[in-house]
Structures are given as C-alpha cells and as structure tokens.
Amino acid sequence: MAPRIQSLSVQNLRSIGEDRVTVGFPDTGTLVLLGENNAGKSNVTRALDILFGDLWPGTRRLDDHDFHGRDSDGIAVDIGAEVSGIVCPYCQSGEASYFRWTYDTQEMAEDGNPATYRFRCSNQFCGKSYVRREMRSALSAAVLDADRRLDYQLSYASKYTMLSKLMHRFHERLLDNPGRKEQLAAIFAGLLEEFNGVPEFAEFKRLLAETAEDFGQNLPYRLDVDFSAYDPSNFFRSLRVHPKLSDEARNFDELGTGQSQVLALAFAYAYAMAYGRSEGTILVIDEPEANLHPLAQRWLATRLNGLTAPGLQVVVTTHSPHFVDLARPESLAMVRKDADGATRVAQRSREELRTALVERGADPDRTTPETIGPFYAAGATTEIVSGLFARRCVLVEGPTEAFALPELLRARDLDVLREGVAVVSVEGIGNIPKWHRLYTALGIDCFCVFDTDSNKVGKEATDLVTKRRDIAAALGREGDPAELATLIGEPLSIGQGYATLDPNFEGAMKALFGDQWAKLHEEAVSSVGESKPLRARYAAERLKESDFTGAPGEQLAALVRAIRGDDDQVPPADAPWSGQDPWEAAADPWASDEPPF
Numbered sequence: 079m080a081p082r083i084q085s086l087s088v089q090n091l092r093s094i095g096e097d098r099v100t101v102g103f104p105d106t107g108t109l110v111l112l113g114e115n116n117a118g119k120s121n122v123t124r125a126l127d128i129l130f131g132d133l134w135p136g137t138r139r140l141d142d143h144d145f146h147g148r149d150s151d152g153i154a155v156d157i158g159a160e161v162s163g164i165v166c167p168y169c170q171s172g173e174a175s176y177f178r179w180t181y182d183t184q185e186m187a188e189d190g191n192p193a194t195y196r197f198r199c200s201n202q203f204c205g206k207s208y209v210r211r212e213m214r215s216a217l218s219a220a221v222l223d224a225d226r227r228l229d230y231q232l233s234y235a236s237k238y239t240m241l242s243k244l245m246h247r248f249h250e251r252l253l254d255n256p257g258r259k260e261q262l263a264a265i266f267a268g269l270l271e272e273f274n275g276v277p278e279f280a281e282f283k284r285l286l287a288e289t290a291e292d293f294g295q296n297l298p299y300r301l302d303v304d305f306s307a308y309d310p311s312n313f314f315r316s317l318r319v320h321p322k323l324s325d326e327a328r329n330f331d332e333l334g335t336g337q338s339q340v341l342a343l344a345f346a347y348a349y350a351m352a353y354g355r356s357e358g359t360i361l362v363i364d365e366p367e368a369n370l371h372p373l374a375q376r377w378l379a380t381r382l383n384g385l386t387a388p389g390l391q392v393v394v395t396t397h398s399p400h401f402v403d404l405a406r407p408e409s410l411a412m413v414r415k416d417a418d419g420a421t422r423v424a425q426r427s428r429e430e431l432r433t434a435l436v437e438r439g440a441d442p443d444r445t446t447p448e449t450i451g452p453f454y455a456a457g458a459t460t461e462i463v464s465g466l467f468a469r470r471c472v473l474v475e476g477p478t479e480a481f482a483l484p485e486l487l488r489a490r491d492l493d494v495l496r497e498g499v500a501v502v503s504v505e506g507i508g509n510i511p512k513w514h515r516l517y518t519a520l521g522i523d524c525f526c527v528f529d530t531d532s533n534k535v536g537k538e539a540t541d542l543v544t545k546r547r548d549i550a551a552a553l554g555r556e557g558d559p560a561e562l563a564t565l566i567g568e569p570l571s572i573g574q575g576y577a578t579l580d581p582n583f584e585g586a587m588k589a590l591f592g593d594q595w596a597k598l599h600e601e602a603v604s605s606v607g608e609s610k611p612l613r614a615r616y617a618a619e620r621l622k623e624s625d626f627t628g629a630p631g632e633q634l635a636a637l638v639r640a641i642r643g644d645d646d647q648v649p650p651a652d653a654p655w656s657g658q659d660p661w662e663a664a665a666d667p668w669a670s671d672e673p674p675f
Contacts, residue, residue, distance in 0.1 A: 080389035081163035081217040081358035088125040089156040090146045093118040095420035096153070102425060104409040108382045108392040110401055113413035114467060114498060118421030119395040122413065123221070123362050125157045126393065128179060130219035130360060132236040134211075135179045135195040146420070154182035163358065164216045172201025174213055216357045218243065222342050223364035229330035231342055232319045240345055240359070241319060247353050319345070336370035339363060340378060343385075343392075350390030358389045367398035375400040399463035405455035407431055412466070412520050424521030434519035439511065439551025454516055462502055462513060469498035470523045472641055473510050477503050477611040479527060479583050485618035489626060492638040499641065507531075508545045511552035518552075525641045526553070526576040530560035533581040549576065570633045572640050583614065590630040591621065 087100040093116075101122060103109050111119040128138055140155060142148050157179045164174040176198040186192045196207040220231055220240050231240045253259050274280050321328045321341060330338070346361045366382070367375045379400040385392055394401055402410060408431070412424040426434065428447035435450070436442045461480075465471045472494075474480055480503035484494045494501055504513050507528050517524045526549055531542045543558055550559050553575045563571030563578045569589035571578045579586040587595045595617055602616035626634065 079163045082161065082389075082391060083126075083130075083217060083358075083360060084160040084162055086122070086126055086129075087156075087158045088122060090153045091125055091155050091157065092121045092144060092146065093415065093419065093421040094121055094125075095146045095418075097420065097422070098156075099421055099423045101411050101423055102408075102427070103391060103393075104406065106386045107403070107406055107409055108385060108394050108401075109409055109411065110403070111393065111395045111411050111413050112397070112402060112466060114469065115397070117413045117415055119413045120223075120364065121421060122411075122423070123223075123364065123393060123395060126159075126219050126360065126362060127221050128157055129159050129177055130214065130217055131221060132239070134214075135209075136191070136193055138179075138181070138193055140181050140192075150183045152184065154180050154184070156180050161217060164213055166199045166201065166204055166206070167210050167212060168206040169199060169201050169204040172199040172204050174198070174209075175200045177209065177214075215243075217360070218358075219360040219362055220342075220346060221362045221364075222339060223362070229338070232330070232345065240342075240349060243357075243359075244349055244353075247357075335368050336374065339366050339368070339370075343378075343382070346390060347385065347387055350387040353389065358391065360391045360393060362393045362395075364395050365397065366394055366401065367396060372400070379403075397467060399460050399467070402463050402466060403455070404458050404463065405451040407451055407454065407516075407520075410466075410520065412522070414521065422521070426519060431519055435515045438515045438518065438554065439548060440515055454512075457509065457512070459505070462504060465500045465502040465513075465517065466520065466522065468500035468522065470500070470525065470641070470643075471517055472499060472501045472525045472527060473504050473513055473517075474501060474527045475503070475507050475510070475529060476505060478614045479503065479579075481611040482583070482587075482614035482618040483527065485615060486621075486634055487638055487641070489618075489621065489623075490631065490634045490638045492641065497642075507542065508548070511545075511548040514549070514552040523643065524575075528560075528576070528578060529582040530564045530571075530578045530580040531582065532560075532564040533585070570637065572633075572636050574640075577637055577640060584610075587614070587617070590633065591625055594621065594625050 083103050085100060085102045087098050088094045089098045090096060099118075099122065101109070101111070111122055113119055128135055140150070142150055145153060145155060147153075159177045161174055161177060166172045166174055174197045178194075178196050178198075180194045181192050182194070183192045187194070195209055197209045197213065199206060222231065233239060234242050234245075236242065237246070252262075274283070321330065321333055321337075333341070343361065343363070343366075346359060350359055366378055370378060375398055379398070382392060382394065382401065383403040383406070396402070404410075408425075408427050410425065414422050414424070416422050428450055431450055432445055432447050435445050472483070474483060480501050483501050487494060492499070502513070504510055510526050510528055514524045514526060528546070528549065531539065534542055546558050546560050547556075550557055553559070559573060559576055560571075560578045560580075563580050567580065569580050569586035571580065580589075584599075587599075598617035598620050599613050602613035606612035606616050
C-alpha cells in the first residue's frame with residue numbers, strides 16, 4: 079500500500095486557535111479547501127508543509143506572528159497527521175500511524191530547541207518515537223504557491239523538490255544492477271577518451287592545468303574540466319526538465335502561472351504513477367485557477383477531480399466554483415472564521431452528511447451516502463456552487479428575485495457584495511429546501527425567500543403547499559410557512575429564517591410600491607426587452623428614496639435585519655405553525671466594514 083496521509087490536525091497556528099482544526103483526506107480524488115480570503119486556508123496548508131515539506135520539522139523556527147493571537151507566551155503550536163503505508167524502520171512489523179510536531183517556547187529541550195518531532199508506531203511493543211529521515215521522505219509535500227511554482231519544483235533547490243525526488247529514485251534504480259553499473263563506467267571511459275582526442279580541447283586542458291598551477295603558486299587547489307554529467311556516479315544531478323513549444327526548448331520564465339500549474343500537475347502525476355507504490359507525494363496547489371480563463375479552469379478542474387494515482391494526493395485551495403465537485407461532498411473542507419476571528423473547518427463524511435440532511439427533513443429512504451453526491455451534482459449550477467463561498471446565502475426561487483432583490487436591499491443599506499451575501503437562484507421553490515439542507519450542513523447560514531402563490535388553485539396549489547412544508551422542515555419547523563402571510567394579506571411577510579412574497583415577487587412589488595413600480599416595470603421594455611428578471615432589476619435600480627417612505631421602507635428594513643440575523647427578528651407569536659426547536663438566528667459576526675475578499 080502506498081504511503082498516504084489520512085487526516086491533518088492543527089492547533090494554535092496563526093488564525094487557527096485553541097480549538098483544534100481537523101481535515102480528513104478523501105480516499106481518492108482531490109481535497110478542496112474553500113472559503114473566502116483570509117479565512118485560514120493557507121494556514122492549513124502551511125501546517126502540511128511543516129510536517130512534510132522541504133525543511134526538516136525539527137529545524138523549523140516560528141516567529142511570534144506564527145502563534146495564534148501573535149503571542150507565544152503560554153501556548154504551543156501542535157500539528158499532527160494520521161498516516162498509513164509507512165513501515166516502521168525500527169521494528170519492521172508495524173507502521174507509522176501518527177506524526178506529531180509541537181513548538182513550545184516554554185518547554186524547550188536541553189539544546190534550547192522548542193520543536194519536538196515524534197511518531198507513533200502501530201506496533202505497541204515497538205516503543206520508538208524518533209522520526210528517521212527515510213520515514214518522512216516516504217511521504218512528502220510538493221507545494222505550488224506564489225513562491226514555489228513549476229521552476230522551483232523542477233529544480234534541485236532542495237532534496238524534497240519533485241525533480242530531486244525523481245532523480246534520487248532514478249539514480250537508485252540505475253545503479254542497483256552491478257552489470258549495468260560496470261557497462262556505464264566503460265561507456266564513460268570511452269567518452270572521456272573521445273573528448274581528449276579533440277586536439278583543441280586537449281591543448282586547452284594542458285594550458286589550463288599549467289596556468290592554474292602558475293597562478294595558484296602554493297595553493298592546493300587546481301582547475302579541471304568536469305564531465306560529471308556523463309559519469310554514472312553523478313547522474314543524480316544531471317537530468318533537466320524544461321518546457322517545449324513546437325519542439326523547441328523554452329525557459330520556465332516564459333510560462334504564465336496557469337501554464338506552470340498545469341505542467342507541474344502533469345509532472346507530479348507521471349511521478350506518482352511511476353513511483354507511487356513505494357512512496358507518497360502530496361501535491362498542494364494554491365489557487366489553481368490563478369491566471370486561467372474560465373474554460374481553462376473548468377478543464378483543469380475536471381482533470382483534478384478525476385485524478386487518481388497510487389501515492390498521489392492532491393490538495394487544492396480555491397475561490398473558484400469550478401474546482402468544487404459536489405459528486406464527492408466528503409472532499410470539501412469549508413474554511414471560515416468565527417466571530418472571534420479563529421479559523422473553523424466544516425467537513426462531513428457522506429454518512430455524517432446523510433444524517434444532517436435527514437434531520438432537516440430529507441427523505442430517509444431516498445437519502446443514502448451513495449446517492450447524496452450524484453443528487454446534488456446533477457442539480458448544481460455555477461451560481462449555486464458559488465454560494466458555498468459566501469458568508470451567507472439568500473435562497474430565492476428564480477432569476478427575477480436574484481436580479482432585483484440585491485438592488486432593493488442596497489436601498490436599505492445592505493450591500494450584498496460588500497457583506498459577502500449571495501442571493502442564489504435555485505430554479506424553483508421545490509429546490510429551496512434541497513439547497514438549504516446542504517448549505518447549512520456545510521456550515522453556511524441561509525435565508526429563504528419564496529412566494530405564497532395564494533393566487534394558485536386546485537392541484538397546483540396543493541403541490542405548492544407540499545413544497546412549502548418541505549421548506550419548513552428544512553428550517554426545523556412544521557406546517558405551511560406561507561399560511562399566516564396569506565391570511566393577513568401582507569405582500570412581504572418575515573419569519574425566522576424566511577420571508578414570503580404574496581402572491582409572488584411581481585405582485586408583492588406592485589403592492590409595496592404601487593403605480594411607481596408598474597410604471598418602471600413597463601418602461602424597462604424599451605431598454606432591456608421583455609425579460610422579466612431584467613425588467614425587475616431595471617425597476618428596482620430606479621426607485622427613489624421617496625418611494626421607500628412608510629411601509630415599503632419599513633418592511634424591507636425588517637428583511638435586511640432578518641437576512642443579517644439580528645436577534646430582534648422573531649416570528650409572530652400567533653403564527654399558526656410551530657416547530658420542534660425554534661431556529662434561532664445568530665448575531666451577525668460580520669458587522670464590520672471589511673469586504674469579503
């Protein structure tokens with residue numbers, strides 16, 4: 079079995095605080111760390127680099143800013159990794175099951191080293207804990223970030239770069255056969271004889287030796303011509319890898335960042351296929367979408383999501399929805415900061431996800447660990463997946479609300495872009511509970527806006543009641559959340575975690591803004607055509623401040639408070655539907671002016 083990392087846990091490293099963050103690695107495919115900027119994704123990969131990157135962990139040194147809260151007094155950085163496939167070199171009968179690195183300035187070793195690096199053997203009788211270099215080199219991380227792109231990994235800058243690892247393996251295989259080694263030595267001797275047979279070169283060598291001796295006087299060193307690239311004992315550093323264009327060799331600095339990422343992936347995959355059964359590579363790619371146009375992002379994401387090779391594990395940090403594969407939800411690690419600024423990670427196995435979905439009303443018979451991924455992947459749009467990167471999501475039925483609602487909210491001082499709120503069209507009222515369940519299971523606050531459809535009759539009305547009851551179940555409640563709004567005839571009615579529009583968006587806007595909305599909606603045809611979403615946005619953009627006087631402004635201001643999760647926004651006490659556990663809205667942890675990027 080190829081060496082692999084099973085999970086990584088981190089404590090007190092930069093934005094990661096005392097509450098330990100743990101990330102599980104999927105059995106196949108790519109581990110995707112997603113979240114907004116400054117959430118702490120790079121600190122997770124930094125921990126991975128400390129354990130398995132270029133530098134020996136025991137020689138690592140941290141600065142004050144590497145400790146959570148920028149204060150090393152009284153806390154220790156603790157990083158651990160559960161691993162498999164690494165034979166213990168001491169007992170040979172067990173495997174290294176866990177690596178642990180701690181950095182504590184309050185408890186230093188006798189030599190003054192604050193770093194401690196140990197392992198645990200699966201053989202309880204082994205008793206050894208000091209990590210040997212061959213154990214760590216069996217599983218190493220190749221990091222592709224702003225400082226270590228393709229030209230770094232394909233150099234000999236350290237023995238842990240991908241090229242250095244490749245040449246170690248190649249050199250070992252090349253010389254492990256005595257007959258081949260002897261044959262190569264004879265070839266090298268013949269090459270030197272041929273080189274020395276060139277008169278000009280032979281004369282140059284003679285003059286070089288004499289001149290160096292004359293100039294050097296009593297110095298012990300002289301100059302000689304080096305043909306080590308042809309010497310089998312020096313093949314270790316002779317291989318070069320370079321990009322080619324139209325069969326011509328090019329320099330790495332001619333490549334764009336996106337091209338470098340793609341070629342580095344190709345190199346890592348080829349290496350893993352050739353050597354992965356005996357050692358493992360963790361390829362860490364920071365924002366693979368950088369400098370790639372959208373179609374190229376989709377192509378690379380497809381390759382990454384389908385990438386399986388023995389000994390190769392891929393970790394991606396991303397802000398692009400193209401690298402999020404909902405068919406494999408267990409591979410998604412949602413990285414966010416809590417109200418105190420500490421990094422949190424939400425990641426669920428398929429079994430855990432199934433439990434969370436069923437608790438919010440999903441059909442227990444149809445919702446299985448095997449069906450969750452295909453079910454959500456089939457209905458995902460780029461817009462819906464982009465909602466996973468938001469601080470909060472407002473789920474709406476269709477594009478009309480998605481286009482116009484942000485403009486109405488902005489008029490009441492909620493700039494959805496600045497505050498990181500995504501207004502997401504889920505393409506139908508029946509899909510609102512579906513996506514609410516997934517978003518909340520992955521740690522994203524959601525708010526639902528949907529129609530009462532009080533103008534519908536017959537079977538259509540009955541079907542819509544069923545769908546609204548499903549929304550209630552997703553909110554942790556029971557009954558029809560539109561019933562009270564329909565009875566009292568409120569065009570915009572707000573409950574806890576939801577709001578209804580009576581009978582629909584167009585009708586609610588006409589009721590709120592009267593003739594002014596109707597006038598702007600009709601006027602929009604000459605500018606944007608007959609499209610309902612575009613006409614609704616046109617009208618919402620052109621409403622004046624005076625149009626929000628009285629009830630329209632008050633009701634939209636209440637909607638803003640509800641979306642933000644203000645504590646004073648509670649459902650009416652006489653609501654005809656009640657839940658098992660009230661869904662309490664949390665105080666807004668993002669009330670500052672800091673933008674979400």
